Amino acid sequence: MQTFVTEAVDWPESAPELRARVRALVAEHGERDPVRRANCWTKADPEFSRRLGEAGLLGMTWPKEYGGHERSQLERYVVIEELLAAGAPVGAHWIADRQSGPLLLRLGNDELKERWVPGMARGEVFACIGLSEPNSGSDLASVRTSARRDGNEWVINGQKVWTTGAHWSHFMIALIRSEAGSERQQGLSQFVIPMDAPGVSIKPIIDLTGAHEFNEVFFEDVRLPASALLGEEGQGWRQATAELSLERSGPERYLSSMVLFLELVRHAEKDQESSVRDLVGRLASDAWTLRLMSASVAAKLARGEDHALEATMVKDLGNAYEQAIPELVQGAIEMDLSSDELLASVTAYLLQVAPSFSLRGGTREILKGIIARGLGLR
Amino acid sequence: MSDTRRMLAEMADPLFAELGFASTDSDWSRLDELGLPLLLVPEADGGFGGDHVDALTVFRLAGFHALGLPLVDRIVASRAEEGTEAHFHFGAFARTAQIAGALDAALAMSVAYVNERQQFGRPLGKFQAVQQELATFACEAAAANCAAMGAAEALDRGDAGFEIAAAKLRANRAASEGARIAHQVHGAIGFTQEYPLHQFTGRLRQWRSDFGGDAYWSKELGESVIERGADAFWPDLTARTD
Structure with a gap:
């Protein structure tokens, strides 16, 4: 029994150039407040979305006919993992770019495609x-x-x-x-x-x-x-469930608390406590593994193979990880959650919102049920 | 998967399955015939000339079948001298792959068991509590397999210090969680000498401590990440695969 694809991920040659472009754009126009950089794909900034569209970083895999850029799935993956790791305010266009655009292009009639898709690629039209x-x-x-x-x-x-x-x-x-x-x-x-x-x-x-x-x-x-x-x-049922599997395994499923992990590392630069150092190691190991897993599913999706089970596993593990980070940081470091101090304020915010991580996009219990069915139970 | 690697897997899989955990010294000749102990020795020196993903394939299968003979350790020793850092790192990679294989085997055994064993008039696998535990187990096994693959790829690229540390640590945690769940869903039968589950869970326990336990690798990895600093973490991570 091997439940997860472990083919090597063939990262695109354009990756370093794409990363540099995203990093420059985020440095100039991204969110300054670290608290708002946490869980960033719920933070809407239409102006930032428009700039991404202008830079050709939305609708990346869509046909040029509809304002897209005909890049590969993995090139898009590189761009979105950069945006999320940097805590960019991508909430306004997130759903349009991730699923509504692909869904309209796959199933929509000409009228729907012409009306909605080009605006989404420009970062001016948003979907729910x-x-x-x-x-x-x-x-x-x-x-x-x-x-x-x-x-x-x-x-x-x-x-x-x-x-x-x-x-x-x-x-x-x-x-x-x-x-x-x-x-x-x-x-x-x-x-x-x-x-x-x-x-x-x-x-x-x-x-x-x-x-x-x-x-x-x-x-x-x-x-x-x-x-x-x-x-x-x-x-509708078949279409909607196929759409859901598109939203399961993206890097947003493990990166929601990345900003807090980075603040933890910054804190550890001046805290010699061994438990803090061990925690950095453990969370880094998880981040590295989850990145591989999420990218492996993206590669499988790009090859046109059925990825539904693996995508569900990535979401379950990723949600558990991003949910655990604020709990573990609070447990490892003495802090006053009501203070303005950076580490404390990011921790306090994420402790509040983390329960939603294993609810949105399919609850933990529903996901585990899907995985169990994939294992041949139920 | 390349053709050579598929061939390697197709040779090793049935042989390891046949030899299993009961294999003895007299079975070495079977492994020698296939050239497996020389897996990583260059072809020019009469070896198989395998790369690290080939090594992962063989190590994982050895774990999957709980191979009794220390073939993996012999391959590790062919690669670096015992007592050196290189030997320790390569050993950690090997154990990661073995853990990945043993977890998959214990998972398959657990799934088969709960589908067969009936209580309250239905198979255990119909109970949500049991399903959810096994789903957790599957995720842990998947994480260990991906970690092992990531480490193998990094070894093929060159410097793999970060990846081996991250992979062994992740696999260690998966080993512990997977063994716990395998025993829990098996109930009392899994606790007997007769039933083979302990061949896997016993090895998982041992391998978790071999070549660096959780504390060792989390300290190593933590120190190295902190030394590089918060702002370097993500750029470093992506640069290692780009």
């Missing part, structure tokens, strides 16, 4: 994902938001929740029940909904840090043209 509903969390197949046919149009009614970035997004790709009376995975379709369509309203949900990242989104008789259907009618 409509999956969870008040009664559909981990049990996604129970969604009830409905799409009803009316002549040549679709009429949407219902509600999505925990929608990250709905308030800065231009459109949502939502999983919706398009066949009345259908059950579970049957009768679901994906729709592209402009956030400014009449009948769409957004209500903020403030998280426990006081930040506004997610929202409730309501649909009241939202009328969409036939062309708003993404992919095939009734294939």
